[in-house]
Amino acid sequence: QSVLTQPPSASGTPGQRVTISCSGSSSNIGSNTVSWYQHLPGTAPKLLIYTNNQRPSGVPDRFSGSKSGTSASLAISGLRSEDEADYYCAAWDDSLKGWVFGGGTKVTVL
Amino acid sequence: DVQLVETGGGLMQPGGSLRLSCAASGFIVSSTNMIWVRQAPAKGLEWVSIFYSGGSTYYADSVKGRFTISTDNSNNTLYLQMNSLRAEDTAVYYCARELRFFAVGKSYYMDVWGKGTTVTVSS
Numbered sequence: 181q182s183v184l185t186q187p188p189s190a191s192g193t194p195g196q197r198v199t200i201s202c203s204g205s206s207s208n209i210g211s212n213t214v215s216w217y218q219h220l221p222g223t224a225p226k227l228l229i230y231t232n233n234q235r236p237s238g239v240p241d242r243f244s245g246s247k248s249g250t251s252a253s254l255a256i257s258g259l260r261s262e263d264e265a266d267y268y269c270a271a272w273d274d275s276l277k278g279w280v281f282g283g284g285t286k287v288t289v290l
Numbered sequence: 291d292v293q294l295v296e297t298g299g300g301l302m303q304p305g306g307s308l309r310l311s312c313a314a315s316g317f318i319v320s321s322t323n324m325i326w327v328r329q330a331p332a333k334g335l336e337w338v339s340i341f342y343s344g345g346s347t348y349y350a351d352s353v354k355g356r357f358t359i360s361t362d363n364s365n366n367t368l369y370l371q372m373n374s375l376r377a378e379d380t381a382v383y384y385c386a387r388e389l390r391f392f393a394v395g396k397s398y399y400m401d402v403w404g405k406g407t408t409v410t411v412s413s
Contacts, residue, residue, distance in 0.1 A: 182334055211396070212395075212396050212398060213395065213396065213397045213398065213399070215398075215399035215400070217335075217400075217403075219335075222405070223405060224294075224384070224403040224404055224405045224406070225327075225335070225384065225386075225400075225403045226403070227399060227400065227401050227402075227403075230397065230399035230401070231391075231394075231397040231399070236401065268334060268335050270335070270399075270400075271398075272396070272398045277348050278337050278340065278348055278349075278350055279325065279327070279337035279340075280337065281327075281334055281335040281336065281337065282334065283334040284334040284335070
């Protein structure tokens with residue numbers, strides 16, 4: 181049972197927009213910023229979004245993030261086949277004094 | 291180029307010990323916060339431990355008292371000493387660099403990750 185709650189799966193056809201939600205509490209998302217990671221099995225997780233809505237250099241602007249209160253979301257617009265991966269939200273938890281992650285959302289491009 | 295490479299994984303019996311290494315290049319491990327994260331089979335990511343640049347360490351409750359995180363400045367490497375291993379410690383273990391900024395509120399995130407090393411605990 182992950183501290184942050186994400187839907188287990190999401191899907192869309194090429195070109196569509198997919199949104200992934202991430203729900204937490206006052207001690208994590210409510211108090212700290214959210215980051216998102218893209219993960220393919222056997223590879224290093226990749227930072228996709230930091231500080232709620234900032235993209236690192238090299239991440240396409242098709243990826244966007246937002247946060248409101250104790251929830252956050254990741255949107256992928258113009259869905260492409262290479263976007264098929266697992267996506268995780270994460271935040272620092274002030275009560276646990278550690279990182280908490282969502283359970284991951286597997287994105288499938290139909 | 292900034293890079294992390296984990297090694298040291300393997301097959302261990304319950305109760306055994308193992309030391310994971312995370313070799314860093316392109317930055318100084320001791321000058322930043324470093325973390326270990328693991329992913330059990332068919333599960334999501336789980337935070338394991340953090341080593342602060344100031345030397346403080348914190349652990350997830352699931353490994354507290356059994357795992358020890360440390361760094362070696364001479365070879366720019368992060369370690370995770372794992373004792374009293376259990377079947378539930380079976381996972382891919384990743385190390386990552388954690389950054390913290392306080393310009394607008396608290397901004398924490400992991401910007402560099404390794405590809406992971408696999409630990410299997412089974413009799």
